[in-house]
Amino acid sequence: MVISTYLGNGGMIWIIISALLIISKKYRKIGFMAISALILSTILGDGILKHVVKRIRPSASIPAVNLLIVKPLSYSFPSGHTTSSFAVAGVLAKYFKDYTLEFFSLASLIAFSRLYLYVHYPTDVLAGIILGLICSGIIIYVFNKVSYINHNTTPDI
Template sequence: MFDIIQSIDQSAILWIYNWGGTQFLDFIFVFLSYTGTIRLAAIILSIYFFWRPETRKISYVIVGALLLSNFIILILKLAVDRPRPYIWLGVSDIEMLVEASPYTSFPSGHSASAFSTMIVVAWYFRKLIVFGMILATVAAVARVYLLVHYPSDVFAGAIIGIAFSLAFILIFEQFRKERQSKTDKEI
């Protein structure tokens, strides 16, 4: 099964590499892909939500979901140890549009962070789900376009981001309800 996924991944990467892209896409995807851009956006959202008492809980959920999903990503990166596509292609660091990370490829931490944040925001603001899904998907596609992840890396990162943020949301909301119930009984 892994051989089939690897073959599909490598075919997609070869197609992207041979196509070469466009200056416009290079600019957009480089901007979206800089290390920390997605996490920085999540932190800015968290700070914004934290300063507003009515949305403070959302900041806790974003940070918690990011920590949980990125912890899982780190464990999987260490366990799988998959080389990045640009290494497989033999592309030098100088030829890369972004700083080439020597760390392993599977799964994508950027994708996990983007989808994790998107799910939390969409959970509390349902109207933003389409916009958030588009933004997270573009961030994930950027990682493939820039040859730092295979398609299966970003897919796995997205699934991890979604799953662990949903788990964190449900745990957080259950804890909050129990705490509120206990407070109501004391009054």
């Protein structure tokens, strides 16, 4: 579980996957969509919601708990690891349908690791899943809308 949670630290696994997609001309747009979903989820989850809700982590309420990871300093709600994982997994699953199970399994493993390591409540993770999927939906919609506009307009002469 420590390794699983480490993969989600700072969205690192999702940044690596996005970067690999961006390098490929064929998958560049999907890579930018994935990184955009990660950025949006970070802004909404870590940047706004955590500071509005200000929920203390479960590990903070029981001092005798020995954490297997470094004690997180931020608030608990929503789970940033979960939010970012489901935001990117949602984008990737949309365009790589054959790997949907793998993307969501990885996102779920990262989310479960946060519960297992006692740094989030179940509702933190549930909110992260919902927010992440909303972020992926927003990014897919926006990119498709912009792509549609760019392909269906003629330049003024």
